[in-house]
Amino acid sequence: xxxxxxxxxxxxxxxxxxxxxxxxxxxxxxxxxxxxxxxxxxxxxxxxxxxxxxxxxxxxxxxxxxxxxxxxxxxxxxxxxxxxxxxxxxxxxxxxxxx
Numbered sequence: 670x671x672x673x674x675x676x677x678x679x680x681x682x683x684x685x686x687x688x689x690x691x692x693x694x695x696x697x698x699x700x701x702x703x704x705x706x707x708x709x710x711x712x713x714x715x716x717x718x719x720x721x722x723x724x725x726x727x728x729x730x731x732x733x734x735x736x737x738x739x740x741x742x743x744x745x746x747x748x749x750x751x752x753x754x755x756x757x758x759x760x761x762x763x764x765x766x767x768x
Contacts, residue, residue: 672727673742680713685760689756690757693749693753694710695710696711696752697709697710698710698745700741700743701741701744702740703721703739704720704721704722704723704733704739704740705719705720705734705738705740707738707747709744709746709749711752713749713751718738732738
């Protein structure tokens with residue numbers, strides 16, 4: 670393979686990676702617990718917090734609410750990480766593990 674073809678392949682790989690990174694950043698990930706739903710963007714910023722049903726919740730018990738938010742947040746983060754690995758993993762393999 671000549672140097673020009675190698676450079677073109679590297680540029681294509683870079684464009685593809687940038688496209689996937691943009692796609693991941695703009696994707697919404699929903700994390701859930703029993704009472705709480707959080708929506709994070711692919712850059713791990715929080716977009717929203719929603720309470721599913723306050724009818725079954727003792728409003729005085731804020732510790733439970735805090736725990737539910739943490740669980741839902743962790744769930745959304747794990748979904749982001751899984752999607753990043755799924756979409757960006759092939760590029761790491763192509764680069765010989767340099768990522």
